[in-house]
Amino acid sequence: MNEQELREGLRSEMAGTTPPPPLSTTAALGAARRTHFRRRALWASLGSAAVVLAVTGFAAVATPEGDVYQPAGHGPLGSPDTKAPWPTGPDGQPQEDRTARAGAKYEQGIHLLREVVSVVPAGFTAPEDPPNQSEEPTLRTQQAQFEAEVDGVDVWSYLTSVAVAKGKGTGRVIVEVHDAPNPLPTEPCDLAQKFWGMRGECRVETVGALRVGVVVRPGSDDRLDQWSAYRHPDGVVVFVAQGVRLDESRPALEDLPFSVPQLATLAVDERFHLK
Amino acid sequence: MSDRDEAFAEYFAARSGAMRGTAYLLCGDWHRAEDLVQTAFVKLYGVWNRISRHEVLDSYVRQILIRTFLDERRRGWWRRERVGGEDAEQVAPPDSPESRLVLLQALARVAPRQRAVLVLRYWEDLSIEDVAALLECSPGTVKSQAARGLDTLRGLLTPTYSAIEMGER
Structure with missing residues (x-):
């Protein structure tokens, strides 16, 4: 197999797969908002110096130089939300993903x-x-x-x-x-x-x-x-x-x-x- | 809904499907692919207002996707390792009726970093230089990883792959 055959093979086989229903935009936005505001609250509690460091550290990552990339596999644009919500958590809201974080x-x-x-x-x-380590255990x-x-x-x-x-x-x-x-x-x-x-x-x-x-x-x-x-x-x-x-x-x-x-x-x- | 939320939701609806396809090729499991995509978009939301050039959104999400995938593999196990269901790590037997999936299953057996290079080069059609920048390695490393990944695929697919009529389905 050469490079072109692999390229064609990937497209051919992906076209034949049956993906699950489209991801829910509403659920994704909700999860992103909850995570974002939770992190903001954490950063606020750590003080302004930490915030400055975080923002500075981000800048190198968040603005990579690059062209407009177009992945070869385009999903359905503007697909309707058809995915069932995750199970309800102890706060009465659907979980952000598969993982239970309380309850x-x-x-x-x-x-x-x-x-x-x-x-x-x-x-x-x-x-x-170590207790209070910032990284995941x-x-x-x-x-x-x-x-x-x-x-x-x-x-x-x-x-x-x-x-x-x-x-x-x-x-x-x-x-x-x-x-x-x-x-x-x-x-x-x-x-x-x-x-x-x-x-x-x-x-x-x-x-x-x-x-x-x-x-x-x-x-x-x-x-x-x-x-x-x-x-x-x-x-x-x-x-x-x-x-x-x-x-x-x-x-x-x-x-x-x-x-x-x-x-x-x-x-x-x-x-x-x-x- | 704020302008930010509206723009984010619009971008997610437009691009999450394509990103999920890339993630699926990386990890060989739709559930894990969804988790990778969600992780990437959650991080994107956090920096949405700071990305002044929205034309680099795809690049940013793809970068998070790849790095999260490689980091999970580097750590040796992950929450999303699953039993049952799709046996993504195994190559289908030569006489499998599911011969359609032979290539994808073989891809799942290529070493993670080589797999990432193959997906970025031949699925996403990124240049060698772009892949090198995304993986933080030299263009020479990308070339060698791509060559080794292709070699691995050839070894896994021979002789079954020759039976697949590529590009004709």
């Missing part, structure tokens, strides 16, 4: 984070982000996100990542929980192969009478080293993953925190069985 679902995510921290094995620590993160509405019921998923450290190395443990009903497979290894679109060498571990899929070695996508997957009888799905590396800025762990049997056991652990 019961958000608290459920916080609860899961605490539970994940509690299973970090002896010999490892779970470092925390990286060492302990959680998110509750709306997945879909099924038969009038909002279905959510919860994702938590906890950094685990030992010596000079820092890795991570991730737990992701999916509400029922969800479209995920039932067979243990089919289920495990669905995690984050990654695949790898899978085997079925038994925990008592329960069967858990565990990918013990990833394929070409090596963002994580091992992960287990279990579907509870009520349909709730739990993934537990571990990796020797948190990110590219830190040295990796020499050893993973959990053995394969331990990883399988954690997948069926009732502490992660959110209801």
Whole structure:
């Protein structure tokens, strides 16, 4: 394939895809306004010096030299708002996006984070982000996100990542929980192969009478080293993953925190069985 | 509605669809694409009144889109990583009835930075110099990343891609 063939191929294939309904202009404007005014209030509280720095810093980014760019793929102009609003938040307003930032679902995510921290094995620590840091947290993160509405019921998923450290190395443990009903497979290894679109060498571990899929070695996508997957009888799905590396800025762990049997056991652990 | 809100809404209605297409090519998932677009437009709203040259709006939004995408990938995981649904990271088998998606699925397996270069060069049709400026790298790096990305695509698509009648659908 040469450059021109790729160019034509992208246009041809994108023309054949079926995108979801157009983004809602009303929702986007509302989210932008809320974020903007919240940030303005924060900046005001930080004092005028910070504001000056922020504006100065912005200027280099916001006025890039450049021509008028026309992306090749033009969406429908002035399309009607057809997208359903996000679930209602605790303030009675639709959420800005899929992520819950307050309320019961958000608290459920916080609860899961605490539970994940509690299973970090002896010999490892779970470092925390510095308090009041301006950047988004990286060492302990959680998110509750709306997945879909099924038969009038909002279905959510919860994702938590906890950094685990030992010596000079820092890795991570991730737990992701999916509400029922969800479209995920039932067979243990089919289920495990669905995690984050990654695949790898899978085997079925038994925990008592329960069967858990565990990918013990990833394929070409090596963002994580091992992960287990279990579907509870009520349909709730739990993934537990571990990796020797948190990110590219830190040295990796020499050893993973959990053995394969331990990883399988954690997948069926009732502490992660959110209801 | 204020003048600012009105102008922003008009621009969003006109351009969010195209930006979502670019974001989809970057991340291979419509939901994540929507989140990338929303992030970019939220940031745009915050600086709307300070952009005196509104002809650079596309450039600004595209820049935020690309940087947010690369930053998410650099951090190794993200909120929007999804299970089930579209298996964007996997190449369809050669005999898949969904052969239409072979190229897009292969693109999703190209390294993120190379993928960004391919999308900007061959979807957005930006010049090498513009891509270099957007990615804050040299034109030589853009050329080498594009060449490596194309090589990767060729390897992923052979021999299935030859069966696709490109440009004739």
